[in-house]
Amino acid sequence: MDPVLNRSGEKTKRTFSPVYLAILSGILLIILSVNGLLEINRTKKGFYSLLEREGTVLVQHFERNVQETLSSFQEVEDTPGNELTSSLTGAFFGLEESAAEYLLDAAHRIDQVEGEKPLGPSDLQSFARQHGIASVEIYDSSGKLLKSWPPQPAFKERNPMLRELIEGKRPVWIDLDGGLLPEKGPGYWFSIAISRKVTPGIIALYLNDQQMKRLFRQFAIQRAISDIGLREGIYFVSVLDASFNTLASSDPALIGRDEENPFLKSSLQTKAPLSRLYRTETGEEILEIAKPFSLNNVPAGLIRIGFSPKEIYPVLGQIKKNVAFSILIFLFLGVTAVTLIWINQNRHVKRMEELEDRVRLTERLSSLGHLAAGVAHEIRNPLNAIGMGIQRLRREFVPEEAARKEEFLSFTEVIHREVRRVNGIIEQFLGLSRPFQLDLRLSPLQELLKNLVVLFQEEASSRDLRLQTEWNSDLPSLKIDAEKLTQALVNIMKNGMEAMKPGGVLRIEAHPMKDRVEVAISDSGSGIPADQIGKIFNYYYTTKEKGAGLGLPIAHRIIEAHGGQMEVESRPGSGTKVTVTLPV
Secondary structure, X not given: OOOEEXXXXXXXXXXXXXXXXXXXXXXXXXXXXXXXXXXXXXXXXXXXXXXXHHHHHHHHHHHHHHHHHHHHHHHHHOOOHHHHHHHOOHHHOOHHHHHHHHHHHHHHHHHHHHHHOOOOHHHHHHHHHHHOOOEEEEEOOOOOEEEEEOOOOOOOOOOHHHHHHHOOOOOEEEEOOOOOEOOOEOOEEEEEEEEOOOOOOEEXXXXXXXXXXXXXXXXXXXXXOOOXXXXXXXXXXXXXXXXXXXXXXXXXXXXXOEOOOHHHHHHHOOOOOEEEEEEOOOOOEEEEEEEEEEEOOEXXXXXXXXXXXXXXXXXXXXXXXXXXXXXXHHHHHHHHHHHHHHHHHHHHHHHHHHHHHHHHHHHHHHHHHHHHHHHHHHHHHHHHHHHHHHHHHHHHOOOOOHHHHHHHHHHHHXXXXXXXXXXXXXXXXXXXXXXXXXXXXXXXXXXXXXXXXXXXXXXXXXXXXXXXXEEOOOOOEEEEOHHHHHHHHHHHHHHHHHOOOOXXXXXXXXXXXXXXXXXXXXXXXXXXXXOOHHHOOOOOOOOXXXXXXXXXXXXXXXXXXXXXXXXXXXXXXXXXXXXEEEEO
């Protein structure tokens, strides 16, 4: 709130303004917000620390499994190719079934793609390299070789696998340990063939011993990282070799992919687990823990675990809500406390201003009292003599000539009127010097307002002004001094009428409220400038040529003596409204 104007027109600055309240509230909000953000960050860091510890334990567990698997499988890899399946016992039992399912899936995939779009030699070559297959062959329904990679001549002698598929004796042929295939050359010992579903024909896949061993190792490592169920929140688990090629992963799409990056390079060069926080291409946040593993004291690769912190989002969301709620509560309490202090302090400031105004008013009235006594003694008697002299002149010394007679009467009337005006000013002056002695009686406010309208109706008509009234018939009776209150309202109405030009409207309204009555007197005059509205209650302040500047101050004093309030609203060019509030 801006500084207010007291009755002397001077600015009174409050010791504690709403600007300070806003600043304190802003500081309090900043402190609470920073504390809330720190609390959220502490919770988030604590959650990530728990994930890192859990990831470290899981990585160590997977490290033991992978090391044991690779150590055991190293002995199996020394077995000749056509004896490998007989060596897959114990921990590696069932790997050939996994390999068969893998190759069956690859064969069906070739069948599906070939049915949609014919594959060329380069397509078959790319597919074979991707799946670690030595040879791919596609036959028609009669057993004729249509296409293959590497290119092969059409054989006259069909092997038993193809004959049984052509004759429809079985839909799938799997040879796990059939030995060498003479027509394929040395080293081919694993073959699989299926009857096509999209179009009639046969698809056959062949693996050599090295490819089969690599496939078995992949499934063995895959089993090593899948021996325990992955809890919700683990995004992936992967095993990489020393060249950062993915050997096994919980996401099959990552197998065989090269994952080299600076973080993995740093992880391979250390012994302790390292962690990082990054976002995927889809924008998902991932916490990754990587730890190297060795085989025979030689670095063999990395084990990676990625956690998705999605499960913390609901917790963080609830924490954010709690923090926001706490901020609002503490902010409300803080602002309320500061506001109460501000209200209490301003109440004291206002009380002090009122006391200062009363002291100044008392001093002024005391001075006016002494001055009024001297003025009354020195001026009233001469004024009375002048007044009586003018009356005698008008009665006994009127010229006989008509022209001079009219001029004489007009001139003496002006003198007599000005004497009365000076006498009225002296009476008002003396009224200010005396303390009010209100004769309070229960009086109907409606009758008082009706008398005011009757009193001013003739003057309004002579000035070409209109009077408008609006009040209810149930206006309560008030304990007032009717004569003094009438004097106050008369002063207000006179000011309104004198501020208007012909055609103006003076409006009188009265409305009962809960514990008070409001009487509003508004005019359609030129209004009061904003820089002067704070001075209208100052004694002797006036904008009229012949005004004494005592009407509104006297009215204000009378209304305050009744325990009421007086407020003035005005805009230049829009008129002025004076609202008088009286207690019931």
